[in-house]
Amino acid sequence: MTTSISSSNNNNNNNINNEIIHFTSLGYGELRLAKKYSTKDILDDLFQTEGGLIVVDGNGEEYFPDEDNNYDLVPNKTYTIVSEKDLDSDTDESDDDADEDETHNEKHDNDNDHEHEHEHEHHQHEHKGCCNTDGHHEHDDNEDSQQCCSKHHNATKSELKRIQNSQNGFNKLLKMREARINMISKLYKRKYPEIFELREEYFDKDFIEPIKQYKKTKNQDDLLKALTKLTETRIYSFRIFTMEFCTKLLEEIENFKNTGLPTARPNSMNNYGAVLDEMGFTEFFKQLREDYLSLFTSILYKDYNGEKLNSHHAFAVQYKMDKEKELGFHYDESDITVNLCLGSEFTGGSLYFKGILDKPETHNEYFEFKHIPGVALIHIGVHRHGALGLTSGERTNLILWLRNSNIADQQSESKLE
Structure with missing residues (x-):
């Protein structure tokens, strides 16, 4: 229909x-x-x-x-x-x-x-003699597994x-x-059709130039010039896109929301925003993940599947004084998260971090970051964080959850067994 x-x-x-x-x-x-x-x-x-x-x-x-x-x-x-x-x-x-x-x-x-x-x-x-202590099965070749256990x-x-x-x-x-x-896909009339295809011209020079240099020299130090290290718990800031692109993407998101086409909640905590993959940006962010962001994650986050990221969830979250002003303390359903402030005028709404979930020795951390339009953070997905309340205006952020879907699927299956 x-x-x-x-x-x-x-x-x-x-x-x-x-x-x-x-x-x-x-x-x-x-x-x-x-x-x-x-x-x-x-x-x-x-x-x-x-x-x-x-x-x-x-x-x-x-x-x-x-x-x-x-x-x-x-x-x-x-x-x-x-x-x-x-x-x-x-x-x-x-x-x-x-x-x-x-x-x-x-x-x-x-x-x-x-x-x-x-x-x-x-x-x-109920584990019988044929079961290991971890719950897995080992049957002899001539053993009837049906008799052992279902x-x-x-x-x-x-x-x-x-x-x-x-x-x-x-x-x-x-x-x-x-x-x-x-x-x-059938009904949405795009405001800026050209931005749905990733182009090098959209990148900030402080992002793309270190990547080009790294591809020539294979020197990690050249690549990491794109980042500013903020904490010992591996929070980094960097600019990915030009402000012109960020403004167009923000306008595209607003244009989509105003059409009244089906808009799902971006995640289980945020009520307002949009799922960019559903808008038609899947290939855009797939290319960004595979050809660019993976260069950084494979170096910085090897212990969090940084070399094996094969999926993503791309969405925008929106905070407004009359709707949703803050976000509670939580961690992300991702291996690695990229959080980019797209803009609008606002005060307040800083992001705060309080240690990595599986590293108790970091739980006394308190780091606060004031969002700047055009600036992104990259951090471990289970780095516990929240967003303080806005005090004026509105703010929209692009969020990328980068994941190894194979491991996530295995974990989901284990919950079903």
Whole structure:
């Protein structure tokens, strides 16, 4: 299904911005969407609902589409999207838990002496003689692995179902992201089409010249001239792009947000901003990571996968006095983070750091950095930090989470097993 955007709509960004609807779904994230796009067909696609779409407001009142499949929703309010299938899955899982509880209780009645043993059984794997102490399996060639243990070590029925639901949920999130990208790619009219392709002219000379010199000499000192070391915990500052490019990128982000096309939350903590990969910048930042940033990370952060970064998450975060002024103490879901202030006029909002998560000896650190438009920081992803509150104006930052996705996937799989 396609939806057209008239030129008159493109020229009325302020009106569109006032018609934004905030949607949330149970376990599948949030997004902002213009009222004109909030039709049943589009919502079905964006939220990948199955078995029927349910829209309810904050009071639990259900909304139904009219004969044209449009919803009469109130701008700037929040509505929850639920699919019939998800409701059925929750009901089935509750029934399974109840059945297992009943069976569990029957066992207790038959043998009270084993009360603690049964309680423990539902929360830990049972390791038999064929299992190593770390939980991995070693079977002889002629041994029946099925007799030894199942894949999930005698996991209960509900545990297996939760694992399956977790995988299904992850797949659904991927499909939702794909639906947003498809809609944006069809409908978004770019303000500066040229900036979606990385060009050397966009780089600040203090960034690109040391790189060129390093490629000639292979001397690391030549490369690191691009950086200013700020702390012994490996926080560095540098300029990547010209201010002209930063201004254009900031305007492009604002242009996108004003269209009312689906805008997902940039991460689990920030409510305002945009995912640049979904806007069409994936190849831009892939090239930046592979051809330029990796030169630095492979030298500075070898112990944090700096030589093996093969994926990224590129997004913008926005702070405003009337919306979100600060960000709490946290660490990033990345191996390495690049944080670039794009601009706008503001006071306050400094970034502060308080030690690296897995290095307790650094936890007494307190380092504060005042954002400067055009200046980026690069730091270890698990370097604990937060953003102090703005005192005036607004600030937008480009954030790059650089990761080794293979290790991240292994960690995710281990959580499912």
